Amino acid sequence: MxxxxxxxxxxxxxxxxxxxxxxxxxxxxxxxxxxxxxxxxxxxxxxxxxxxxxxxxxxxxxxxxxxxxxxxxxxxxxxxxxxxxxxxxxxxxxxxxxxxxxxxxxxxxxxxxxxxxxKLVVSLPRLAHGYTKAIQEVLDSGELGQLTYGRVRLSHDGAIAKDGGSDGWLPRRFFDSEAAIGGALTDLGCHPVYLLQLFLGADAETVSATYRSVAGRDLEDNAVVTVGYADQKIGVIEAGFASPNPFTIELFGTAGSLTYTDEGNVLRVAGKELPVPDHSQDPFGQWVGHITDGTRADDNLARAVELTRMVVAANEAAATGRTVPYAGRQA
Missing domain, CATH: 3.40.50.720 (NAD(P)-binding Rossmann-like Domain)
Structure with a gap:
């Protein structure tokens, strides 16, 4: 080496x-x-x-x-x-x-x-972000009670033409159905997917999805996925290439609620603002560490598989217009 x-x-x-x-x-x-x-x-x-x-x-x-x-x-x-x-x-x-x-x-x-x-590592960077650690600590404390609903939204305006152009800043190849496999949900939506699976679990029962293309491309630039759980939780994954919205996390439970936005890096629980710690080691640095230490990225790989499983189910649900079963396992 x-x-x-x-x-x-x-x-x-x-x-x-x-x-x-x-x-x-x-x-x-x-x-x-x-x-x-x-x-x-x-x-x-x-x-x-x-x-x-x-x-x-x-x-x-x-x-x-x-x-x-x-x-x-x-x-x-x-x-x-x-x-x-x-x-x-x-x-x-x-x-x-x-x-x-x-x-x-x-x-x-x-x-x-x-x-x-x-040593294989998939880039799932938001798992290492400070707000993710802070949110997980709140959930572990039980302060929200039994979770009932979670929503994660991530969007940018890469598909929207500006200044008289015909394309946005996102390359047109991102809308090639053969090469890209899917649009906004498959690319940008991966982040809301693995975060929702972290917070609510990867043991979903059902998946439904609605995809639309604001820019009129072959693949969606506007997507919403709804996930149902056996314990009656509902999860919502939102992703888009057609609006520059702030990154948002909302979690609701029987005893309280939590919200996070990257506008100001603000995390609130029951209306009270909580500190957000610094990010931990990013996936690239983790990969280098696994190589030098001879270790396996067990959690990363398990989550990468479940992420793939959810994206496949969402794309099927959108294509067929029906709710599909999610045959996953707890991550």
Whole structure:
């Protein structure tokens, strides 16, 4: 294993590829050494931005003995093939969510990583945010009583054209149904999904969904998913690319309520404002730690599978116009 760890970015398809490349440059334990992309224009531009070589030969890149790991930020539909190939080459993997288009593919990726002693981490950054820790402490205290309802909303205006343009700032490839698998719910909605599963549980019974496209694209830019639980809780997941709303969490119980907004980073319980701690180690830093310590990201991987399961169920519910069963397990 190299010191620092030598890493390559596989794919500049996702808008966060540059963020992870920048994290690689800034982390004292990592070094960016190469970029691969099957789209030469995207890959070369990314390589040029960070001053590293671009290659179109994936097999040659993965065969490099000095390469320790890869950051996979390609289109979602090729995650399984790339990650299994990288795992079989013994390269550690950090990946943008969604882990895979299906639960079976997600489990196949994890199995390949485990078989090759590869450390795999999926980017679920809001689990490490300070408000998440503070909210979990409130729930653990029992102050809200029995939870009855939870709502998490995250939205930006990336699909909305401005200044006379025909597109928003979000690349049009995010609305390619084959490559992206889904729209706002599958991409941005992942964050509300895993947070709702943390707060309310991943043992839902039913899932229903309504998707709409404000910008008239092939995939939704406006989504609401409703989740039903056996103990009668209701969860609501909202995601959009069509409005710059503040990030919002609302939790209601038999004894009280909690609200959080990132406008001012304000957390209130029963009308009283609570302090919000600093963020803990981000997923990229966690990944580096798992590599150096030889540990497995058990909680991260379990939540990544349940996230995939919920997104698949929501997309099915939206496509069929009916409520579908959720065959998950407690995370």
């Amino acid at each position: 190299s010191q620092p760890l030598k890493l390559a970015v596989l794919g500049f398809w996702h808008v966060h590829a540059k963020d992870y490349a920048q994290q690689t440059e800034q982390h004292p334990g990592t070094e960016l050494v190469a970029v691969w992309d099957d789209d030469r224009a995207l890959g070369q531009a990314g390589a040029d931005q960070f001053g590293v070589p671009y290659t179109d030969d994936l097999d040659a890149l993965l065969s490099r003995e000095d390469l320790d790991g890869v950051i996979i930020t390609t289109a979602t539909n090729v995650h399984r093939d790339l990650m299994v190939k990288a795992a079989n080459a013994g390269k550690h993997i950090f990946t943008e969510k969604l882990l895979a288009p299906t639960v079976a593919e997600a489990e196949e990726i994890i199995a390949a990583a485990d078989a090759n002693n590869v």
